[in-house]
Structure formats: C-alpha cells, structure tokens
Amino acid sequence: MPAADPYTVRLTPGDQPDAHVHAYVQPDGGWCLNNAGFVSDGETTVLVDTAATERRARALRQAVLASGAPLPRTVINTHHHGDHTYGNCVFTDTAVVVGHEACRSEALAADRQLHLLWPQNDFGDIRITVPSVTYRDRLTLHAGDIEVRLIHPGGPAHTLGDTVVHLPSQRVVFTGDLVFQGGTPFVPVGSLSGSLRALDMLRSLDADIVVPGHGPVTDPSAYDATERYLRFVADLAEQGRAKGLSPLETARGADLGPFAELRESERLAANLHRAYAELEGLPEGSPLDPAAVFGDMTAMNGGVPVACHA
Numbered sequence: 001m002p003a004a005d006p007y008t009v010r011l012t013p014g015d016q017p018d019a020h021v022h023a024y025v026q027p028d029g030g031w032c033l034n035n036a037g038f039v040s041d042g043e044t045t046v047l048v049d050t051a052a053t054e055r056r057a058r059a060l061r062q063a064v065l066a067s068g069a070p071l072p073r074t075v076i077n078t079h080h081h082g083d084h085t086y087g088n089c090v091f092t093d094t095a096v097v098v099g100h101e102a103c104r105s106e107a108l109a110a111d112r113q114l115h116l117l118w119p120q121n122d123f124g125d126i127r128i129t130v131p132s133v134t135y136r137d138r139l140t141l142h143a144g145d146i147e148v149r150l151i152h153p154g155g156p157a158h159t160l161g162d163t164v165v166h167l168p169s170q171r172v173v174f175t176g177d178l179v180f181q182g183g184t185p186f187v188p189v190g191s192l193s194g195s196l197r198a199l200d201m202l203r204s205l206d207a208d209i210v211v212p213g214h215g216p217v218t219d220p221s222a223y224d225a226t227e228r229y230l231r232f233v234a235d236l237a238e239q240g241r242a243k244g245l246s247p248l249e250t251a252r253g254a255d256l257g258p259f260a261e262l263r264e265s266e267r268l269a270a271n272l273h274r275a276y277a278e279l280e281g282l283p284e285g286s287p288l289d290p291a292a293v294f295g296d297m298t299a300m301n302g303g304v305p306v307a308c309h310a
Ligand SMILES: [Zn+2]
Pocket: 079, 081, 158, 177
C-alpha cells in the first residue's frame, strides 16, 4: 500500500506562541494508519497516541523532537487499539502511559492483537505497554500552562475505554476513533448508540479544530458526517432484521449512496453486527465474535482480508 509520508500540522493559535500543539497525520488514514498529536509548552510534552509499528513510532518520536519539543513525559492512549498503542514502548524511557481504566484492561486482553490479525506484517520490536495510570471519568494534565483534559464519553463508543483529549484554551480536540475523517466509522468493539452520544459530548466541547483518529485534521462538521453514517447503519439494521436478513446479507444489499466515498466501506458489515446486537437488546459494548465480524468484512472486501497499511 503506497501511502504518503506522515506529516505534522501545527495547530497553535497565533495569539499563543508558547503553546505548541501539533497533529501528526499518517496518510491515507486506512487500517493501522492512525493519527497522533503532541502538546508542549517547550518544557513539558504530552503525546496523544503512538503508532502501529516500531518504525512508525520512531518516526513520530523524531517529529516530536523536530518540532523543538522535548520527549514526552506523558503518553495518552485514546483507546487500546494497536495502531494507537503498539508504539507506546518507544516512549516509555521518558514517559508514563495514561488511559481510561477500561483501555488498560482491553489492552491487556487484546495483547498482540495486530500480530494475530496481520501475522505477515513487520511490526518491529514491539513490547505491549498498557496504561500504568488510569482514570474513570475525567482527568486533567498540564503541559506548563496548557490544560489537557482527558474525558471519557461515559460508556462504550468506539471501544469501552475511549478518551477524548480536549485543550479548552486552544479550542482543539483529539477525538481518537470517535471520528474517522474520510473513512468509515467502526463500532463493532463498542456501541452504535454510545457513539452517537459521544458525538453529542464532542459537540458540547465547542472546539474549532478536530483531530480525528484517522484522516486529515478537520472541524466539527465531522461530527454531523459521522452521525449521518451511524444513523444510516441503524436504519439499515432495523430494515434488514425485519426482513430476517443477516448483517452480511443486509450489507450486501445496501445502497451506500454518499457513504460509498468513504474508505473501508467493508466496515458496514461489522457495524451492522453491532447494530443488530443492540436491536436484540444485548448490552452496549458486549463482546461480538471477532471471527464473524472480520469474516464478514472479508466477504464484503471481495473475499480478500482487509490489509494493515502500516
Ligand atoms: Zn480504533
């Protein structure tokens, strides 16, 4: 997969020269190509997420240093998925890893999840490193004078242990995978209803700059785009279930309309598994069979397993 090189976007407001806020974007934002970010006052740096491979995490480390910021003392994980967390081990010489308490338990349970999904991929020297500092509802860190708020959406959304990172004075939010810019949302590990509620929480923060979990830096219009897709999935699930169709059959018969432009359209089948589970009254975030979920995405992808792009 010939994706372009990662790039750093400076997000600092012009009237705050001492607040160094950057997004680190890995094109094309597909499977395993997540975003990260770093926040520094020039003395203390907080890193938001890492990368899926040792090589990519080391490139991120170089990008932090190239910005003039010191290496991070804190790494925040927006959730446990390996693309956001595998590279933690590249930063633990200087940093402590912080995440939601469920992110820690999910990361421990998932262990070398990317190796299992993509055994042929070269992840480099990865030692699974989970958050050693956890929180439940909210936690505030300070990079000098820069307030860095960690907010849990209150229940399952993309995963059980999501964290939104909000810089109120800079009006920046790092959403983790609650938002995929240009890509298809992905809720089988969390909750469709909870993802909709999480979007309301994001709106309430009133940020101007939105750093999604994957894809280019955007603005709050991304919340509406995500909501339109999730409501489309919920409606499809209701119709498909009423006709006695499986999630895969419903996905195959669906007209994606405007959502056909999103990357990873095969995720529709996975998202329908979650929507069906919620219609059947299963608790939000209850585990689904990963073999069924990934098997149906493979079927939607023309019989080819989805590829890790990292
Ligand atoms: Zn994720």
